[in-house]
Amino acid sequence: MKTSRAKSPARATLLPKCPTGIQGLDEITDGGLPRGRPTLVCGGAGCGKTLLAAEFLVRGAMQFDEPGVFIAFEETEKELKANVASLGFDLAGLVRRKKIVVDYVHIERGDAQESGEYDLEGLFVRLNHAIDSIGAKRVVLDTLEVLFASLPNEAILRSELRRLFRWLKDKGVTAVITAERGRESLTRHGLEEYVSDCVIVLDHRVNDQIATRHLRVVKYRGALHGTNEFPFLIGEDGISVLPITSLALNHVASSERIATGIPRLDAMLGGRGFFRGSSILLTGTSGTGKTIISSNFAQAAGRRGERVLYFSFEESPNQITRNMHSIGLRLEPLMKRGLLRIHSARPSLYGLEMHLATMFKEIATFKPHVVIIDPITSLMDLGTDSEGKGMVTRLIDYLKAGQITSFFTSLTQGGKAPQESEAAMSSLMDSWILLQDFEGNGERNRVLYVLKARGMKHSNQIREFLISDHGIDVVDAYIGASGVLTGSARAAQNALEKAAVLAGQQEAAQLVREVERKRAALERQISSLRADHKTEAAELRRIAEQVGTSTRLLGTERAASGILRQADANVAAGARGKARPGRSK
Amino acid sequence: MMKSQRTSRPAAAPARAPKPWQLRLYVTGQTLKSVTALANLRQMCEIRLKGRYRITVVDLLEKPQLAKGDQILAVPTVVRKLPRPVRTIIGDLSDTAHLLVGLDLRATG
Numbered sequence: 001m002k003t004s005r006a007k008s009p010a011r012a013t014l015l016p017k018c019p020t021g022i023q024g025l026d027e028i029t030d031g032g033l034p035r036g037r038p039t040l041v042c043g044g045a046g047c048g049k050t051l052l053a054a055e056f057l058v059r060g061a062m063q064f065d066e067p068g069v070f071i072a073f074e075e076t077e078k079e080l081k082a083n084v085a086s087l088g089f090d091l092a093g094l095v096r097r098k099k100i101v102v103d104y105v106h107i108e109r110g111d112a113q114e115s116g117e118y119d120l121e122g123l124f125v126r127l128n129h130a131i132d133s134i135g136a137k138r139v140v141l142d143t144l145e146v147l148f149a150s151l152p153n154e155a156i157l158r159s160e161l162r163r164l165f166r167w168l169k170d171k172g173v174t175a176v177i178t179a180e181r182g183r184e185s186l187t188r189h190g191l192e193e194y195v196s197d198c199v200i201v202l203d204h205r206v207n208d209q210i211a212t213r214h215l216r217v218v219k220y221r222g223a224l225h226g227t228n229e230f231p232f233l234i235g236e237d238g239i240s241v242l243p244i245t246s247l248a249l250n251h252v253a254s255s256e257r258i259a260t261g262i263p264r265l266d267a268m269l270g271g272r273g274f275f276r277g278s279s280i281l282l283t284g285t286s287g288t289g290k291t292i293i294s295s296n297f298a299q300a301a302g303r304r305g306e307r308v309l310y311f312s313f314e315e316s317p318n319q320i321t322r323n324m325h326s327i328g329l330r331l332e333p334l335m336k337r338g339l340l341r342i343h344s345a346r347p348s349l350y351g352l353e354m355h356l357a358t359m360f361k362e363i364a365t366f367k368p369h370v371v372i373i374d375p376i377t378s379l380m381d382l383g384t385d386s387e388g389k390g391m392v393t394r395l396i397d398y399l400k401a402g403q404i405t406s407f408f409t410s411l412t413q414g415g416k417a418p419q420e421s422e423a424a425m426s427s428l429m430d431s432w433i434l435l436q437d438f439e440g441n442g443e444r445n446r447v448l449y450v451l452k453a454r455g456m457k458h459s460n461q462i463r464e465f466l467i468s469d470h471g472i473d474v475v476d477a478y479i480g481a482s483g484v485l486t487g488s489a490r491a492a493q494n495a496l497e498k499a500a501v502l503a504g505q506q507e508a509a510q511l512v513r514e515v516e517r518k519r520a521a522l523e524r525q526i527s528s529l530r531a532d533h534k535t536e537a538a539e540l541r542r543i544a545e546q547v548g549t550s551t552r553l554l555g556t557e558r559a560a561s562g563i564l565r566q567a568d569a570n571v572a573a574g575a576r577g578k579a580r581p582g583r584s585k
Numbered sequence: 586m587m588k589s590q591r592t593s594r595p596a597a598a599p600a601r602a603p604k605p606w607q608l609r610l611y612v613t614g615q616t617l618k619s620v621t622a623l624a625n626l627r628q629m630c631e632i633r634l635k636g637r638y639r640i641t642v643v644d645l646l647e648k649p650q651l652a653k654g655d656q657i658l659a660v661p662t663v664v665r666k667l668p669r670p671v672r673t674i675i676g677d678l679s680d681t682a683h684l685l686v687g688l689d690l691r692a693t694g
Binding site: 105106107112115116117119121123126128129147151 | 621622646649650653656658660661672677681684686
């Protein structure tokens with residue numbers, strides 16, 4: 001026995017595995033179910049046990065050339081065929097080609113009367129006959145527990161079941177046994193007691209009115225397996241267990257750069273745009289132009305000849321193309337050339353996992369270079385925070401593994417700091433561009449800035465971006481003392497500045513004139529002072545002359561009077577007369 | 586092979602008015618249970634249905650495909666094909682009371 005999935009010689013010596021071919025399940029179980037051993041699949045009603053078992057058989061017959069036997073206790077062959085046909089499986093055809101045998105075991109409750117000892121050799125004979133008739137390698141028993149209702153003697157039944165599982169192992173077939181989930185035990189009748197190699201539990205839960213199926217490998221003897229609960233869904237082509245999680249961060253990081261479709265934005269991102277295969281988040285409140293930037297990015301990629309898959313959760317493809325047309329962005333040609341595919345779905349259409357699976361499927365078939373999800377927040381609202389983050393993680397892992405550039409838009413609520421509301425997602429993103437609107441002057445203007453861009457030089461500037469008939473234009477926003485100004489305020493500010501310059505010039509001229517005037521005034525003052533001084537000096541001279549004249553006059557007068565009074569009095573009177581000239585009067 | 590054992594069928598039997606009972610016993614080889622079941626069945630029929638019955642023994646080891654027709658799981662199983670309705674009794678038939686109930690022979694007995 002050897003596993004077809006054995007990747008290394010070391011692994012081949014471990015427990016041989018039997019690939020189920022069910023998307024995701026083989027990844028979780030690291031290769032499939034234990035080969036040649038029975039596996040118990042238990043779960044409540046309607047959680048997909050029968051389908052899982054049927055798919056195991058059908059894929060075994062189709063993909064691994066392992067014929068199978070389906071022992072149905074609950075559904076007739078016809079019903080079973082119809083049921084799996086809805087998943088696109090041609091069970092009837094496989095039965096015709098002798099790849100699968102369906103044996104419907106019908107037992108009416110309380111139908112048989114018991115009398116004495118018996119065993120279930122009849123079942124063994126049937127099973128053996130069915131297995132040998134086509135050389136089956138796989139067996140499904142769905143659902144054995146019906147036996148508990150129809151065979152009253154539980155002691156016999158239990159010992160026979162034990163013998164059955166032993167017998168299946170001896171026969172070397174890989175068996176899947178389904179069972180109803182019990183209240184306290186895994187199965188209603190404790191079948192897990194007999195099947196000890198591998199136990200898978202299926203579960204169908206309703207959260208917020210959205211039902212999600214989960215799968216968990218409870219036990220897998222002798223093998224590594226993911227023990228988490230994985231969401232799974234039943235789609236058009238069978239079961240897919242999610243995630244196809246890459247458990248390691250080991251994807252290749254490309255250093256190739258791709259343009260955003262907006263030259264100025266490229267310039268802000270080190271001049272060359274985003275890295276190929278990176279994850280980009282575009283955050284903004286409603287109406288900030290997320291879809292427009294996304295469409296631009298899509299168009300740019302399409303023009304490079306790359307395929308773009310656009311998941312829209314808000315608008316129909318037609319609506320997007322029409323709206324983009326209004327700004328001169330033509331997406332139809334790209335769609336016609338098969339470079340752009342817009343996949344629209346309402347978020348509430350189905351659960352998170354179903355969305356994810358649909359997206360995986362679309363991605364797998366379309367093989368895009370760029371995936372745009374607009375907006376991711378609509379999806380995240382469907383689940384709890386952790387589920388939402390888990391989903392984004394899975395999606396990004398999946399896309400990065402395929403070197404697909406992912407572009408997510410995220411709608412933030414006004415008033416909430418965008419950095420805060422996206423905290424959960426941001427760590428997963430390589431680049432983060434923020435769109436904001438500024439309100440003022442009776443208008444709303446959009447700005448954009450790069451919040452982070454891992455591994456590249458990026459601008460720290462806030463830029464205003466304008467949407468016109470011919471697309472997006474990123475312009476420098478006004479950044480000045482009074483903050484960031486956009487739109488008409490930016491224009492007004494420009495005008496204001498011009499006026500201010502003019503006013504300054506005028507003021508300077510005024511000042512020059514004033515100084516001139518002052519200087520003139522000063523000069524006038526100086527000359528008037530000089531004039532004053534002149535006048536005063538002239539006056540002084542006049543006075544001095546007057547004093548000289550009068551002194552002279554006095555001298556001559558006295559001499560005259562001395563002559564008049566006698567010359568003998570000349571000596572004494574000359575001294576007295578000099579001392580008190582006024583007294584002489 | 587299907588062994589039709591026209592067991593204990595007296596010469597007078599064909600003249601009897603009611604149709605003969607048709608009983609089919611499914612066994613897997615000659616196990617103790619199989620042998621016991623056949624013996625028990627015969628004994629019962631001899632007492633209750635003397636001359637009016639026919640037992641067919643089907644060995645599933647030889648004819649496994651026949652298990653599907655009568656939906657046989659447990660072995661041994663007796664299926665009363667006639668008279669209608671079909672009735673099924675499982676076990677080695679050692680419990681006579683249950684066998685009678687199973688074959689609906691209480692009324693006639």
